[in-house]
Each structure stands twice: as structure tokens, then as C-alpha cells.
Amino acid sequence: MMRMRWSAAILAAVLAAAGLPAAAAELAKEQILHKGNGAEPQTLDPHRAEGVPSSHILRDLYEGLTSSAPNGDLIPGAATHWDISDDGTVYTFHLRPKARWSNGDPVTAEDFVYGLRRSVDPATLSKYSQILSSIRNAEAIIAGDKPPESLGVQALGPHTLQITLKAPTPYLLGLLNHSSAYPVHRASVEEHGERFSRPGNLVSNGAYMLHAQVLQSHVHLKKNPHYWEADDVVIEEVYYHATEDQSSELKRYRAGELHWTNEVPLSQVRWIRENMDEEFRVATYLGTYYYGFNLTQPPFKGNLPLRRALTMAIDREIIVNKVTRLGEQPAYSWVPPGVYNYEAQVPEWASWPWEQRLAEARRLYKEAGYGPDNPLRIELRYNTSENHKKIAVAVAAMLKQNLGVRVNLINEEWKVFLQTRKQKRITQLFRAGWIGDYNDAYTFSELLHSKHGINDSAYNNPAYDALLEQAAVEGDFERRRELLQEAEELMLQDQPIMPIYFYVSKKMVSPRVDGFQTNIMDHHYTKNFRLLAR
Amino acid sequence: MLRYALRRLVGAIPTLLVLITLAFFMIRVAPGGPFDSEKSLPPEIEANLNEAYHLDEPLWQQYLRYMGNILQGDFGPSFQYREYSVNELIAQGFSVSLTIGGTALLVALLVGCTLGIIAALRQNRPTDYAVMTLAMTGISIPNFVVAPLLILAFAVGLGWFPAGGWEGDSLAKIVLPVIALALPYIAYISRLMRSSMIETLRSNYIRTARAKGMPERVVILRHALKPAFMPVLSFLGPAAAAIITGSVVIEMIFGIPGLGRYFVQGALNRDYTLVMGVVVFYGILIILFNFIVDLLYGALDPKVRYD
Numbered sequence: 001m002m003r004m005r006w007s008a009a010i011l012a013a014v015l016a017a018a019g020l021p022a023a024a025a026e027l028a029k030e031q032i033l034h035k036g037n038g039a040e041p042q043t044l045d046p047h048r049a050e051g052v053p054s055s056h057i058l059r060d061l062y063e064g065l066t067s068s069a070p071n072g073d074l075i076p077g078a079a080t081h082w083d084i085s086d087d088g089t090v091y092t093f094h095l096r097p098k099a100r101w102s103n104g105d106p107v108t109a110e111d112f113v114y115g116l117r118r119s120v121d122p123a124t125l126s127k128y129s130q131i132l133s134s135i136r137n138a139e140a141i142i143a144g145d146k147p148p149e150s151l152g153v154q155a156l157g158p159h160t161l162q163i164t165l166k167a168p169t170p171y172l173l174g175l176l177n178h179s180s181a182y183p184v185h186r187a188s189v190e191e192h193g194e195r196f197s198r199p200g201n202l203v204s205n206g207a208y209m210l211h212a213q214v215l216q217s218h219v220h221l222k223k224n225p226h227y228w229e230a231d232d233v234v235i236e237e238v239y240y241h242a243t244e245d246q247s248s249e250l251k252r253y254r255a256g257e258l259h260w261t262n263e264v265p266l267s268q269v270r271w272i273r274e275n276m277d278e279e280f281r282v283a284t285y286l287g288t289y290y291y292g293f294n295l296t297q298p299p300f301k302g303n304l305p306l307r308r309a310l311t312m313a314i315d316r317e318i319i320v321n322k323v324t325r326l327g328e329q330p331a332y333s334w335v336p337p338g339v340y341n342y343e344a345q346v347p348e349w350a351s352w353p354w355e356q357r358l359a360e361a362r363r364l365y366k367e368a369g370y371g372p373d374n375p376l377r378i379e380l381r382y383n384t385s386e387n388h389k390k391i392a393v394a395v396a397a398m399l400k401q402n403l404g405v406r407v408n409l410i411n412e413e414w415k416v417f418l419q420t421r422k423q424k425r426i427t428q429l430f431r432a433g434w435i436g437d438y439n440d441a442y443t444f445s446e447l448l449h450s451k452h453g454i455n456d457s458a459y460n461n462p463a464y465d466a467l468l469e470q471a472a473v474e475g476d477f478e479r480r481r482e483l484l485q486e487a488e489e490l491m492l493q494d495q496p497i498m499p500i501y502f503y504v505s506k507k508m509v510s511p512r513v514d515g516f517q518t519n520i521m522d523h524h525y526t527k528n529f530r531l532l533a534r
Numbered sequence: 535m536l537r538y539a540l541r542r543l544v545g546a547i548p549t550l551l552v553l554i555t556l557a558f559f560m561i562r563v564a565p566g567g568p569f570d571s572e573k574s575l576p577p578e579i580e581a582n583l584n585e586a587y588h589l590d591e592p593l594w595q596q597y598l599r600y601m602g603n604i605l606q607g608d609f610g611p612s613f614q615y616r617e618y619s620v621n622e623l624i625a626q627g628f629s630v631s632l633t634i635g636g637t638a639l640l641v642a643l644l645v646g647c648t649l650g651i652i653a654a655l656r657q658n659r660p661t662d663y664a665v666m667t668l669a670m671t672g673i674s675i676p677n678f679v680v681a682p683l684l685i686l687a688f689a690v691g692l693g694w695f696p697a698g699g700w701e702g703d704s705l706a707k708i709v710l711p712v713i714a715l716a717l718p719y720i721a722y723i724s725r726l727m728r729s730s731m732i733e734t735l736r737s738n739y740i741r742t743a744r745a746k747g748m749p750e751r752v753v754i755l756r757h758a759l760k761p762a763f764m765p766v767l768s769f770l771g772p773a774a775a776a777i778i779t780g781s782v783v784i785e786m787i788f789g790i791p792g793l794g795r796y797f798v799q800g801a802l803n804r805d806y807t808l809v810m811g812v813v814v815f816y817g818i819l820i821i822l823f824n825f826i827v828d829l830l831y832g833a834l835d836p837k838v839r840y841d
Contacts, residue, residue, distance in 0.1 A: 040799075042614055050573065122578045125586065125616075127569075130576060144578040195617050215615065215626060216791030217700040241699060244795075245786045247682065248698055252789070255689045255697035415566025415804055453574020 028512065028531040031236040035526075036243035036253065036507075038262040040216050045197040046179040047119040047126045052435075053262070055179055057219055057240050060526050061204040062182040065093050065112065065161070066173050070528050072439075072519030074173055078107055078183070078205065079161070088168030088475040095159040100226035101185050102209035109155035111205075115183035116163075117148040128180045131437055134169040168475035170341070171440035177523075178438060207233050207527035216242050221526075234530040250508070259510040259531070266387055269325050272508070279508050282327050283518030284338050287435035287503035288444070290331065291380070291395070292457040294427045295496055299376060306368035306376070307495040310429075312349055312361035313402040314395050320501050323394050324387070331499035334488055335444045338520050341481050342441040345488040358402055365403045377406045382431035383417040391500070392431065421456045432456065435503065439521055441484045442471065448491055459496035539829070546821045550814070554604065557813040558597055561806055568613035568804040587613060600810070609811035614803045620811035627780065627793035628815070630700065634790065635778035638712045639770075642719035642777075647766065649720070650727025651754065654762075657732055665724060672721030681714040681787040698789035711788045715781055719773065726766050734762040760834055767834065771827035775819040779812075 041054035046062055049055065067077030079093040099107035120129045120141045133139045136152025152164035165172065175181060184196070185203035192201040202210040207229065208221035219240040223233055241258065243249035246265040250272075252258045264272060264280070272280050293300040293307050300307055316330030332350035335342060349357055370376045380396060382388040389411065396407035407429075412420060421430050436443040446452055449468050450460040467487035474480040505522040514530040569575060569583050584590040588599060603610055609620035653665040688710060689697035695709050734740065735758055743753050780794030793812060800808035832838045 043616055045617070048616065050571065122576075122582050125579060125583055127571065127573055127575055127579065129579070142576050142578060198617055214700060214791055215618070215623065216785075216795055217789065220701070239701065241701075241789065242791075243789060245789070248685070248787050248789060251682070251685045251690055252697040252699065255685075255693065257697055257699060414802065415564075415570055418570050418572065419566045454572060 025514070026533040027234070028533045031234055031531050032239070033235050033237070033513070033526060033529065033531060034239045034241060034258045034260070036249045036258045036261040036263075037219075037240040038242070039244055040242040041219065041240075043197060044202065044210065044213075044219070046182040046184065047115070047124050047129070049179050050127050053240075053242075056524070057221070058179045058182065059206070059523060060208040060221055060238060061202070061206045061210060062179065063099075063206045064178070064181050064183075065095075065176040067177055067525070068519070068521065068523050070515060070517040070519070070524070072521055072523065074177070077177065078112075082173075088170075089165045091163045091165070091172065092156070093161040093163070095161060096228050097159055098228040099205060100228065101203050101205050102224045102226055103185075103188075103203050104226050105185070105187075105203075106158075107183065107205045108158045109161040110158075111183040111186065112161050113153050113155050114186045116153045116181060117151050118184060118189070119180050120151060121148040126180065128178075128437075131175060131178060131180050134165050134167065134172060134175070136164045136166045139166075167473040170477055170480060171438050171442065174340075174438045174440060207525070208238060211237070218242065227527075229527070233527045235526050238526045253508050253510075259513050261508040264506050264508060266324070266326075266390075276508065279511060280506070281509050281516070281518055282504050282506045283522070284329070284336070284520055285435070285503040285505040285522055286336055286339065286439060286520050287433060288331055288334060288336055289328075289391075289433045289500045289503060290334075291498040291500060292421075292427075292430050292432050293496055293498065294424055294430065294457060295460075296424050296458045297426075297428065299378065300428065303368050304495060305364040306370070307498075309361045309364035309368060309403060310399060310405070311495055311498045312357050312364070314398045314498070314500075315354065316500060318398075319391060319394055323390050324501065326504050326506055328501040328504050331501050333492055333499055334448075334497065335441045335484075336436075336502040336520075339436070339441050339444075340439045341477060343481075343485060345485055345492060347492050362403065365405075370403075370405075372404055375404045375406050377408070378428045379408045379410050379426075380429045380431075381410045381412060381417065381420065381427055383414045384411045388431055395500075424456065424458055427456070429498070430456065432497075433503070436521075441481075441488075442468075445471070445484050445487055448496065457496040459491070459494065461490065461494055464491055464494075535832070539825075542825050542828070546825075549821065550817055553817045554601070554810070554814055555597075557810055558600060559593075561801070561804070561809050562593065564804065566804055568806060570804070587611070604814065609814070610807040612800075612805055612808045614800065614805040614808060620807045623796055623808060624793065624811055624815055627791060627796045628778075630790060631780035631785075631792035631794065632778050634708055634711050634715060634784075634792065635774075635780065637708060638715040638719065639774055639777050641712060642716040642723055643766075643770075645716070646720045646723025647727050647763075649724040651731055651759075653724065653728040654731035654735065655754070662728075666728070669721040669724045672717045673725075677714055677718070677781065677783045678787065680717055681710070681784060684710050684714055685787070698787070700789065700791050711784050711790060714788075715777065715784050719777065722769065722773075723766055726769055727762065730765045731758060731762040734758045737761075764831070764835060767827055767830060771823045772820060775816070775823045779816050779819060 037056055038053045041049065041057055043049050044054065044057060044061065046058050049058060063077045065077055065079040067075050069075045078099050079095050081094050083092045095107065095109060101107060118124050119126055120132055120138050122142060122144050129142050137146050137150045140146040141148050141151055154162045156162050183205060188201055188203045189196045195201060199210050199213050204210065207224055207227045209224045211222040212220040221238045223236050224230065227233065243262055246263050249261050250265060250268060253261050295301055320328040320330055329337065332347055333345045335344060337344040349360065380392055382392050392409050396409055399405040399407055421427055434444065434447060445468055448455055448459045448464065450465050464487050467483050471480050471483035474483060509516050512532045512534065514532050515528045569580065588596055612618050612620050612623055615623060649665050653662045656662045685697045688694050696707050699707060740753060740758055743757050780792035782794035782798045785792040785795045796808060797812040800812060
């Protein structure tokens with residue numbers, strides 16, 4: 001007993017010395033955090049990883065040039081500070097001399113050069129490398145036209161890194177916090193090849209290092225003793241559990257086996273609200289849930305009044321309050337609110353009283369050539385999921401009740417759905433959702449560019465494309481923001497999509513986890529947490 | 535006996551070939567490919583991916599390549615878990631499924647047979663009705679209802695066992711999944727055992743044994759048990775193959791890294807090699823278990839001859 005109290009006292013002294021606020025509550029003796037993490041991550045190779053589950057783990061394992069604070073603000077990561085050239089195309093980063101890999105090697109500018117080149121090298125088979133296309137020559141390298149060595153990234157010294165862009169990119173600093181821009185440890189990649197990211201091989205530069213992995217079960221990280229801020233890292237070990245089944249995840253949380261869930265089952269939200277409301281953490285998330293109109297086929301091809309009528313005739317308040325019930329915000333536009341340097345574009349009709357909106361919707365429906373004797377019959381396609389189904393049923397009911405539209409619901413398995421949506425032959429109205437890759441409006445705007453690969457509505461407005469292309473090379477923050485806002489306003493007038501709601505992130509977080517804050521990107525770093533005693 | 539065994543094994547080869555061929559083409563016919571995702575891929579990278587996995591070759595060439603690899607025991611690299619080979623994934627998943635499934639099968643066999651015999655001996659009496667009601671309930675309530683109830687009662691409520699997961703060396707983590715997995719099998723086996731035991735007890739040689747004044751225990755255990763067990767044995771072949779290759783429902787609910795989850799996820803992700811690997815592996819197991827059961831028949835039943 002005596003010894004334990006001593007170790008707690010020593011820990012408190014260490015924490016006080018490290019400059020942490022004096023702990024009001026006592027820290028748990030065992031600093032081992034258990035997080036539910038959704039689907040199994042397919043890889044821990046930062047340049048090949050895709051999907052949210054792996055990005056959660058990678059944030060603990062690696063550190064990019066920039067990082068983010070618990071509230072989501074951009075903060076220095078492996079770089080302490082940076083200089084930006086006057087034209088906004090050359091960034092010079094000054095790295096932390098103290099930064100170390102988990103095997104003790106220093107983290108140098110060369111590691112970042114190697115990492116970024118590897119990321120854009122088509123031989124790496126990265127699915128995310130396009131995110132780096134603002135770096136000079138990146139696009140040509142991804143297309144296989146130039147060698148990776150031609151990338152606009154250069155080590156000016158052991159701790160000085162220069163990145164040259166093809167055009168000013170105001171969101172570059174945020175991008176550098178994406179796993180595609182993480183450095184990798186060259187010696188271990190060269191030694192182990194494809195398998196460098198497996199336990200025992202992986203050398204990382206973040207606050208944690210990979211200890212063990214049991215596929216489909218868990219990834220086990222331990223504190224990286226060489227991390228530059230290691231003295232301030234309180235949690236010693238983190239488990240990321242693969243939790244595909246949300247009800248089971250909640251039960252494991254209730255049994256005290258998890259401190260943190262990845263999601264919550266929609267069917268139990270009411271119970272959670274009644275019984276564990278304080279542990280239920282919901283926050284605005286950088287994503288939009290919407291339905292797309294296929295603009296290449298009837299009935300939506302060239303029929304703006306019809307698209308507008310349908311968009312106006314659904315009551316989003318009912319959908320978010322009665323169907324999804326998580327505090328989502330109804331969406332009338334495309335870029336979610338809260339995006340950095342952007343003002344949400346809301347169409348005028350969104351603020352009309354419901355009666356007026358309905359009257360206008362009915363008028364437009366009639367103008368489009370439909371009516372009680374000649375009702376519109378459409379197919380609404382969504383990927384198989386209980387939640388998508390509930391929303392589709394609600395939308396179909398609203399369209400029937402308010403306009404008399406006969407909606408035929410069709411669900412398809414995910415991969416089949418992706419293919420039909422992409423082919424644009426049989427789709428009419430289809431479900432879609434988009435989560436931003438970085439905190440900038442462009443990650444949304446570009447999706448509706450006529451050349452974009454996931455523009456499944458086939459929206460094609462040269463004026464919209466031109467505004468986006470102007471914004472992409474615009475160095476002035478204000479001007480760029482105006483261009484993107486103008487583009488969205490224009491797009492909303494064409495109504496290629498029917499926005500429904502803005503996503504929220506939702507999870508259970510144990511009151512024992514100290515230091516948790518919600519943020520729009522839903523980025524969390526274990527190094528910022530402490531586990532309190534019960 | 536040896537000739538029979540050889541003949542059976544050789545006879546299994548065409549079955550496996552048909553299985554592999556059918557599975558190979560069926561998974562390829564399914565719409566969507568392994569690299570389809572909400573993200574669109576740059577053409578160069580898509581081409582590289584297709585090349586790395588030989589998807590750029592004509593289908594018949596891919597088929598021959600796959601057959602060639604399988605003959606060498608190589609199921610190829612997984613599409614989904616790019617750093618792992620399918621052989622590794624099957625080995626990992628199967629060891630887990632075998633632990634849980636094997637234990638569940640053993641439990642089901644012991645409990646099911648015991649219950650079945652007791653019910654048969656107390657035919658049409660309250661004990662019999664109680665056991666059969668229990669068995670009927672076991673069959674009709676599906677796993678995905680029983681498992682969460684078990685978790686709520688014994689993990690969330692009483693805190694005796696973990697609610698899920700597969701970390702640590704403690705045996706406590708397998709208790710609930712084994713119970714959930716064994717329950718329907720207990721039900722089947724006890725019903726099978728009961729009816730065949732009742733039938734056996736009516737046969738002439740049992741009456742003779744009783745007439746000779748043998749103790750009931752000896753009559754049941756030495757004379758009736760072996761023949762009464764035959765229907766259970768033939769049920770065990772496919773049942774064993776099914777139970778040890780993993781139940782995706784149980785694995786999802788308890789968060790167990792078993793083979794069933796790889797199979798379902800492989801199919802959903804169009805991980806061609808992983809799905810094929812599991813199908814072939816499962817096929818081999820079924821053939822193998824049926825073969826073992828047939829051999830056991832001969833050992834237990836002198837009426838069975840292998841020529």
C-alpha cells in the first residue's frame with residue numbers, strides 16, 4: 001500500500017515538473033487506454049492506408065510536420081516553425097532537433113523527403129496520393145510521367161525542409177497532418193519492403209510505437225520512449241479494438257472493457273440519452289449526407305424545376321429529429337458549417353416558412369410537367385444499411401405526401417452500388433455522403449468539378465469549373481474564399497444534389513478519460529489524455 | 535480398408551476442382567472489384583494495382599495461374615490486407631475458430647448426448663418434456679439473440695466474463711462465445727440422441743440383455759450407446775466442419791478474430807484471393823470430415839464393410 005502511494009506521489013511530482021495542471025482527480029495506477037476503433041484497419045503503412053480506422057491509429061504512431069490540438073487547431077508537429085514565401089508557393093520548415101524515431105534515430109528533413117516521394121510514387125500503390133497534388137510535379141509523378149525524385153521537396157540541411165508548390169495552397173499546413181504526408185523510416189522500409197508496417201518491423205516517430213497486432217481483434221501500441229515530448233505523455237499503452245458491431249461495442253463499453261467507442265448504435269440513442277447522456281459526446285463533423293440526381297438520364301436531365309421541387313419538398317427537420325436523432329444539422333447546402341475560412345452558403349428558400357416552401361415546390365413540380373394525373377415515378381438507390389433505409393423511407397414518404405411522387409426504393413450491396421452509381425446508366429436519385437479529407441472547403445467543392453472521379457451526378461457547369469480553377473491558384477485568402485463561395489452559390493442554383501444533413505461524430509467517452517475535447521475533424525491524440533482513477 | 539481410403543481421397547479431387555472453378559468464376563462475376571472505393575484512383579495507380587495482382591491478364595490466364603499456385607499450396611496475397619498472404623490470414627483465423635469451435639463441439643457432444651440419453655430413459659415423463667422443451671428453444675432462438683443476452687447478463691450485469699475481445703491469455707474470454715455457439719448444437723444432438731436411443735432400447739438384443747438380468751447401467755453404456763450414437767456421428771461430420779471454420783455471427787458479436795469474419799469481409803470487399811482461399815479450405819475440411827466419419831462408422835458398426 002505504502003509503495004503504491006509513493007509511486008502515485010512520484011508521478012504527481014513528475015507531472016507537476018512537466019508543467020501539466022495539477023491533477024484535481026487522482027490518476028489511475030494503470031495508464032492503459034482501450035478504444036473501440038470500428039472496422040479492422042487494412043494496413044498501418046501511412047502511405048497506403050485509407051479509411052478512418054487506420055487514420056486514428058496512425059495519428060498516435062506518426063507525427064507530420066504539423067499536428068492538431070485537442071480542439072482541432074493547427075499546431076506545430078515535427079516542425080517547430082515555418083516560413084512561407086511572399087507568393088505563397090515555397091514553404092521552409094524547421095524541424096525539431098530533439099525529434100527521434102522509436103528506435104532512437106534522429107528525425108531529419110531527409111526522412112520527410114523520402115516519405116513524400118514514396119507517397120506520390122505510383123509504385124507505392126497509394127490510393128490517397130492525389131491529396132498531395134499541390135506540391136510541384138506531384139501530379140506528373142502520380143501519372144507516371146516524371147520520376148519521384150523530381151517532387152518539389154528538398155532537404156536544405158538536416159533539420160530544414162523546403163516544399164515548393166505549383167500554386168499557393170492555403171490548406172497545405174492542414175494537409176501535412178494527413179497520413180499521406182507522414183515521414184517513414186527509410187532503413188526499415190528498405191529492409192522489410194512491403195512488410196515494414198508489421199509489428200516488430202515498424203519504426204515510427206509519433207508518441208507511440210506498434211507493439212502487437214492481432215488482425216480483426218486489436219492493435220496494441222506502447223509509449224515511444226524516444227518521442228521528443230515523451231516526458232509529458234501519461235498514457236503508457238493504447239489498445240485499438242476492431243469493433244464492427246456497434247451494439248457489441250456499446251456492451252463492451254458498459255462492461256468497462258472499453259474507455260471509448262467508435263460509434264453508437266442508432267437504435268439505442270434514446271436509451272443512451274436517458275441513461276448515459278454525460279458520456280455521450282456528439283460534435284459537428286466535416287461531412288455532408290446527400291442524395292445525388294443523375295443529370296445524364298431522364299427524368300432529372302435538363303429538368304431543374306423538378307430537381308428543385310424534390311429538394312424543397314423534404315422536411316429535413318423531421319429527418320434529423322425523428323429519424324437520425326443525433327443532433328445533426330439539416331443541410332440545404334454543400335460545404336458544412338464550421339469549415340475554416342468559409343461562410344456556409346444557404347439558399348434563400350431554406351429560411352422560408354414550411355407552407356411557402358411547399359407551395360413553391362408544388363408549383364415547380366407542376367412546371368416540370370408532373371401532377372396528380374401524371375405523377376413522377378423514380379427509383380431511389382442506396383447502399384444496404386439499416387440507417388440509410390430509414391432515411392430513404394422517410395424521404396420517399398415525404399415526396400409522396402407533399403408532391404405525389406411514387407418512389408421505388410432499391411438497395412444494393414456496397415460494391416455493386418458504387419459501380420452502378422459510377423456508370424450513371426440506371427441511377428436516378430442516389431444516396432451519397434462525403435467526409436472532408438482536410439479542413440478546407442475545396443475538399444468539398446472539387447467533388448462537383450466536371451472532371452472529378454466521384455462526380456456521380458455528372459454535374460458539368462464550365463462556370464463552376466472555372467471558379468474552382470481560379471481558386472486553386474489564388475494566393476489571397478479572402479479572394480479564394482469568395483471564389484469558392486461563389487462557386488457553391490452557382491452550383492446550388494443548378495441543384496445537381498439534394499443535401500440532407502451534415503454529419504456528426506458520435507462516441508461514448510468514459511468520464512475517466514481526462515483531456516478529451518470534441519473537434520470538427522474528429523482527430524484525437526492519445527498523448528493528450530490521462531486516465532483518472534475511478 | 536486402405537483401398538477404400540485411397541479411393542475416397544482420389545475421388546475427392548474432381549469435387550475440389552469443380553468447387554475451385556465455380557468459386558473462381560462466381561466471385562469474378564460479382565459486380566465491383568477489389569479496388570473500387572468511394573475515392574477514384576488515378577489511372578496510373580489503378581494500372582499498377584491491377585498489374586501487381588495480375589488483374590490485367592485475361593481471365594483464363596488468371597485462372598491457370600491461380601490453379602498453379604494452389605497446387606503448390608499458395609493461396610496468394612490478400613487484396614485487402616496487402617501485407618499479409620491468404621495463407622497467413624487463414625492460419626490466424628483458423629487457430630482462433632478451431633479453439634472456440636472445437637471446445638463448443640466437445641461441450642455440445644457431452645451435454646447433448648447426456649441430455650438425450652436422460653430424456654430417452656424418462657420418455658414421456660416430465661424430465662423428457664423439460665429436456666425437449668429446452669432443446670426446441672435452443673433450436674428456435676437464433677445465435678444473434680442468445681449471444682447479446684448472454685453478454686448483458688454475464689458481462690454487463692454480473693461482470694463474470696469479458697463482453698468480447700481476444701486480447702490476453704485468460705480463458706474467461708472463450709466461455710460466453712462457446713456457450714452461445716454450443717447451444718443450438720446441444721439442442722440438435724440431444725434430440726437426435728433421444729430418438730435413436732429410444733429406438734435402440736426397443737430392439738431385441740436389448741430385451742435379451744435385460745432378460746439376462748444385466749444392470750441397466752451396463753445395458754445402456756455397453757450395449758445401447760454405440761448403435762444409438764450412429765445418427766449423431768453422421769451429423770457430426772458436416773457439423774464439425776461448420777463449427778470449427780467459424781460462425782460469423784458469433785465472431786462479430788464477441789469481437790473474435792475468427793475465420794468466418796475473414797470470409798464475409800473478403801466477399802464484401804471482393805478480396806478474391808481471400809474468399810477463394812477460405813472456400814477451398816472449407817471444402818477440403820468438409821471432404822475430410824465426411825471421410826473421417828465414414829471411417830469411424832466402420833470402427834463402430836460391424837455391419838459396415840468397405841468393399
